[in-house]
Amino acid sequence: MTIKWVKTDPLVLRAEPFCYGTRLTVRQLLELRRAGHDAARLLTDHPELRIAGLAHAYRYAGEHRDRYAEFFKPDGSLAGPGLTPEQAELVPEGLRIAGIVVAGKPAARPGRGAKPKR
Numbered sequence: 442m443t444i445k446w447v448k449t450d451p452l453v454l455r456a457e458p459f460c461y462g463t464r465l466t467v468r469q470l471l472e473l474r475r476a477g478h479d480a481a482r483l484l485t486d487h488p489e490l491r492i493a494g495l496a497h498a499y500r501y502a503g504e505h506r507d508r509y510a511e512f513f514k515p516d517g518s519l520a521g522p523g524l525t526p527e528q529a530e531l532v533p534e535g536l537r538i539a540g541i542v543v544a545g546k547p548a549a550r551p552g553r554g555a556k557p558k559r
Contacts, residue, residue: 444461445461446460446493446494446497446498447459447460447467447497447501448461458501458505460494460495460498461494463487463489463490465490465498467498468509470495471498471499471502471512471519471520471521472512473521474519474520474521474523475512475519475520475521476521477521477522478521478522479521479525480495480523480524480528481528492528492531492532493531493533493536495524496524496536496542497536499519499523499538499541499542500536500541500542502519502541516546516547517540517547518539518541518545518546522544523541523542523543523545524542524543525543526543526544
């Protein structure tokens with residue numbers, strides 16, 4: 442069974458995107474991250490949350506920047522601590538997005554100061 446880690450349901454939490462198996466919205470997780478809560482603390486404080494769910498929530502925010510603009514720094518990364526490199530090893534490689542899911546600066550994207558690869 443494939444789990445859709447971030448869900449939206451018009452009958453749940455006023456259609457605010459939330460993490461599967463929890464009542465934590467993507468917005469709540471971003472607010473906690475911006476306040477300095479790292480992944481270890483979030484997972485301890487919310488045992489129903491899984492590291493994969495947290496990574497998917499951060500990626501969802503990255504894919505919906507217009508909805509979560511206040512959580513992004515000028516360099517394009519999410520405010521607050523992301524996953525450490527050790528924690529990132531626990532999530533699929535496709536989720537290890539620098540500056541969004543994993544702590545650090547985001548990789549330059551074409552059209553934003555970086556030249557596309559040829």
